Amino acid sequence: MSAQPERRRELDDSASGRDFASALANGDGDVAFEEVYRRWSPLVYSVARRALGDGHEADDVTQRVFISAWRSRNSYDPAAGSLPGWLMTITRRRIADRWAERARDRSVPDGDPPEVGSAAGLDGVVDRMVIADELARLGEPPGQIMRLALYEELTHTEIAERLDLPLGTVKSHIRRSLNRLRTRWEVIHDEPGNDPR
Amino acid sequence: MSQETTRGDHTHCDPEELALAALGERTDIDTDHLATCDTCQADLASLRRIVRITRSGDAADVSSPAPWVWEEISTEISADATSQRPQDARTPVSAGQQSPIAESPTTEQGPAGSDDTGVVVPLRRRSAPWLAAAAAVGVLFGAIGGVVWTQGSNTEPTVVAQASLEPLPGFPSRGIARVQSTDVGDSVTVDLQGLPATEGYYEVWLLTEDASAMVSLGAVGPGETSTLPLPPGIALDRFRIVDISAEEFDGDPTHSTISVARGDLQA
Numbered sequence: 001m002s003a004q005p006e007r008r009r010e011l012d013d014s015a016s017g018r019d020f021a022s023a024l025a026n027g028d029g030d031v032a033f034e035e036v037y038r039r040w041s042p043l044v045y046s047v048a049r050r051a052l053g054d055g056h057e058a059d060d061v062t063q064r065v066f067i068s069a070w071r072s073r074n075s076y077d078p079a080a081g082s083l084p085g086w087l088m089t090i091t092r093r094r095i096a097d098r099w100a101e102r103a104r105d106r107s108v109p110d111g112d113p114p115e116v117g118s119a120a121g122l123d124g125v126v127d128r129m130v131i132a133d134e135l136a137r138l139g140e141p142p143g144q145i146m147r148l149a150l151y152e153e154l155t156h157t158e159i160a161e162r163l164d165l166p167l168g169t170v171k172s173h174i175r176r177s178l179n180r181l182r183t184r185w186e187v188i189h190d191e192p193g194n195d196p197r
Numbered sequence: 198m199s200q201e202t203t204r205g206d207h208t209h210c211d212p213e214e215l216a217l218a219a220l221g222e223r224t225d226i227d228t229d230h231l232a233t234c235d236t237c238q239a240d241l242a243s244l245r246r247i248v249r250i251t252r253s254g255d256a257a258d259v260s261s262p263a264p265w266v267w268e269e270i271s272t273e274i275s276a277d278a279t280s281q282r283p284q285d286a287r288t289p290v291s292a293g294q295q296s297p298i299a300e301s302p303t304t305e306q307g308p309a310g311s312d313d314t315g316v317v318v319p320l321r322r323r324s325a326p327w328l329a330a331a332a333a334v335g336v337l338f339g340a341i342g343g344v345v346w347t348q349g350s351n352t353e354p355t356v357v358a359q360a361s362l363e364p365l366p367g368f369p370s371r372g373i374a375r376v377q378s379t380d381v382g383d384s385v386t387v388d389l390q391g392l393p394a395t396e397g398y399y400e401v402w403l404l405t406e407d408a409s410a411m412v413s414l415g416a417v418g419p420g421e422t423s424t425l426p427l428p429p430g431i432a433l434d435r436f437r438i439v440d441i442s443a444e445e446f447d448g449d450p451t452h453s454t455i456s457v458a459r460g461d462l463q464a
Binding site for chain 1: 212213216217219220221222243244246247248250251253254257258259260261263265266267269274275361371
């Protein structure tokens, strides 16, 4: 059983799929698309960066992703899936294209070795970056509380002491923030409904 | 505080305790209930999955693509909007409305026709010494001081650096700042969206990376594009952070410490 429709209201996306689709219908698609870019380009770029190990190539792939998205914009159906889910599908394809180009050219990329080299490995990168992107949007103090809880693995008591916050405040931030991360992850994940080019 | 919460007919585990349990903490969770309740088990499992994903690598940071990426996408979109889907193009700007000087810095959102004049500089292909060049132009020509190029010059401005302004916690505002160079001096054009209405005003600053020094460039209003002159000779490689602060009319000229958006200048 899924509680998604209810949970989804926790996310207040400034560039939601529904807004984008209605802007397209009204002929304001180019303005709405800039909003979409501003909201989601860090996620697209960060996934590409981890998959390719190089910032310049990640810039290039980000450009290709959004141009692909723009060209297939009329195939996007907000009822079939979320906007970031659709963008992540396009991102995977453009990264796969880049990998194929590298294999063909036998080119050795500059920069750090990439974290992954296969479509299956990419899933883990997308999952982690989706959550990191949402973490970065939690604001403070919830963001700091969650970084301490998730990455440094401090207990809520230790976090309360470290940040000089009441225990109850820390607990309630943890509950709300963890739910929000889960909702974001589910919204992007469980909807392979749109098939962009 | 109660350990349990009521949903409908059932008494489920306290959501706060479930969240802590998902993080691996020892909690006072109602284990008897958990053992028999599918809803609570599913809740806990899905929260655990999020924790597991997050901890499966080092702290993951999200960062933004270079500013030229949007410039190129936007050029592409403008071309598409007019050539492929004319019904989607916005109302064309008539010749009378078009002010070639005042509108040139922001034309990348306009129809493609106004876009092909080379205003959008392909930033990534620019060579590195833009900072020195920008500074030199400032030293040589900036002595006029306070003259904004849009008022005094017919020369096409060149965008030498720009910053994508990202919102800071609690504010939805974002935008873009472009440093432009002309033969009468340098300026910064700030285009901000989503600034909340204020009793006070918003102010544009250039900061050093560690915010140990800052220079005020002037005030901007919500929803408008503002062009502010740069102090002649300012070292943009040092003052590379564009910061927008919320200020009150309190007579205090220093930074309010409330920043609403910020970005890093890049060539």
